[in-house]
Amino acid sequence: MKILVTGCCGYIGGHTCVELLNNGYEVIGLDNFSNSKKDVLDKIKIITGKEIKFYEGNMLNSDILRSIFSENKIDAVIDFAAYKAVGESVKKPVEYYINNVSSVLNLLNIMKEYNVKSLIFSSSATVYGTPEVVPIKETAKTGNTTNPYGTSKLFVEQILKDVYKADNTMNICILRYFNPIGAHESGLIGEDPNGIPANLMPYICKVATGKLECLSVFGNDYDTKDGTGVRDYVHVVDLARGHIKALEKLNKEKEGLFIYNLGTGIGYSVLDLINTFERVNNIKINYKIVDRRPGDIAECYTDTTKAKEELGFTCKYNLDDMVRSAYNYEKKNVK
Ligand code: WQD
Numbered sequence: 001m002k003i004l005v006t007g008c009c010g011y012i013g014g015h016t017c018v019e020l021l022n023n024g025y026e027v028i029g030l031d032n033f034s035n036s037k038k039d040v041l042d043k044i045k046i047i048t049g050k051e052i053k054f055y056e057g058n059m060l061n062s063d064i065l066r067s068i069f070s071e072n073k074i075d076a077v078i079d080f081a082a083y084k085a086v087g088e089s090v091k092k093p094v095e096y097y098i099n100n101v102s103s104v105l106n107l108l109n110i111m112k113e114y115n116v117k118s119l120i121f122s123s124s125a126t127v128y129g130t131p132e133v134v135p136i137k138e139t140a141k142t143g144n145t146t147n148p149y150g151t152s153k154l155f156v157e158q159i160l161k162d163v164y165k166a167d168n169t170m171n172i173c174i175l176r177y178f179n180p181i182g183a184h185e186s187g188l189i190g191e192d193p194n195g196i197p198a199n200l201m202p203y204i205c206k207v208a209t210g211k212l213e214c215l216s217v218f219g220n221d222y223d224t225k226d227g228t229g230v231r232d233y234v235h236v237v238d239l240a241r242g243h244i245k246a247l248e249k250l251n252k253e254k255e256g257l258f259i260y261n262l263g264t265g266i267g268y269s270v271l272d273l274i275n276t277f278e279r280v281n282n283i284k285i286n287y288k289i290v291d292r293r294p295g296d297i298a299e300c301y302t303d304t305t306k307a308k309e310e311l312g313f314t315c316k317y318n319l320d321d322m323v324r325s326a327y328n329y330e331k332k333n334v335k
Pocket of ligand 1: 084086124125126177178179180198199200201203215216217218219228229230231270293296
């Protein structure tokens with residue numbers, strides 16, 4: 001089977017390409033390197049011994065997409081290509097809606113031209129806004145998103161529901177990621193955001209390697225076990241494995257619209273992550289407690305029932321594996 005992976009050189013895209021190639025799929029990749037590096041292609045080849053047929057470009061470029069679909073018989077698309085910095089999205093809403101929403105409309109239009117029905121869409125737990133109940137089930141209310149990044153994911157989910165309503169021969173799987181962290185065991189690919197990291201794990205890694213001085217913990221007055229924010233951290237390789245399960249589901253069902261949360265179902269606080277990182281990697285992390293970050297929620301972790309029962313998705317890796325692999329990658333790769 002030939003799978004088009006948009007954003008194939010990104011953090012989750014790159015790890016998913018490794019899993020796809022290792023599971024015998026052929027991968028056609030598209031990336032414009034807006035938040036990724038071309039050398040990920042070489043690293044994927046080192047890890048798997050296989051190559052991706054790569055196209056450089058943007059999903060807003062219809063000519064590139066038509067080249068891909070006319071030159072390759074695409075069986076399914078996994079769409080990762082999106083901007084994903086929450087704070088940046090507040091400052092640049094138009095760029096986020098063009099890049100994250102218009103690009104998917106363009107992709108859907110050309111999939112229709114070439115009669116390609118299967119799509120896995122990379123969504124996010126942010127579509128739940130401030131959850132009313134934790135753990136969060138897929139039936140939980142979505143909306144009240146607190147930033148354009150999360151809203152862009154909500155918009156695309158609605159577009160996909162409308163597309164399926166108009167044509168129920170479509171075969172769509174929406175995957176809502178919780179907090180992906182960690183890196184491939186080789187240490188060759190991992191999370192390497194441009195500039196100062198907005199997310200907790202890459203920030204801790206930069207403090208651990210001396211690139212940044214001190215971690216700011218955004219608030220310790222939340223209604224959680226130690227007052228700091230609680231999140232469902234999931235190993236990026238488990239997340240990648242979840243995409244293989246989703247592909248298998250689409251191959252079995254042939255048509256439908258399916259929505260799954262991908263997480264461990266375990267909530268860890270910021271201090272849990274710091275303490276685990278220090279213990280596993282035998283290093284001290286310098287941090288200070290500061291004010292809350294606007295838009296943050298107290299607690300967010302998933303109910304794993306539906307993904308387990310319908311996808312057979314379960315996580316192999318624990319928090320120790322996540323923090324060990326993240327640090328291993330940072331030490332080996334990030335300058
Ligand atoms: C985690 C916790 C912060 C940084 C976002 C997106 C989500 C996904 C992951 C794309 C919170 C605290 C953080 C720091 C801190 N992105 N924190 N100091 O906000 O849960 O989720 O990124 O898919 O869609 O919404 O992740 O890592 O930014 O924050 O104390 O320097 O760490 O307050 O409690 P978040 P995060």
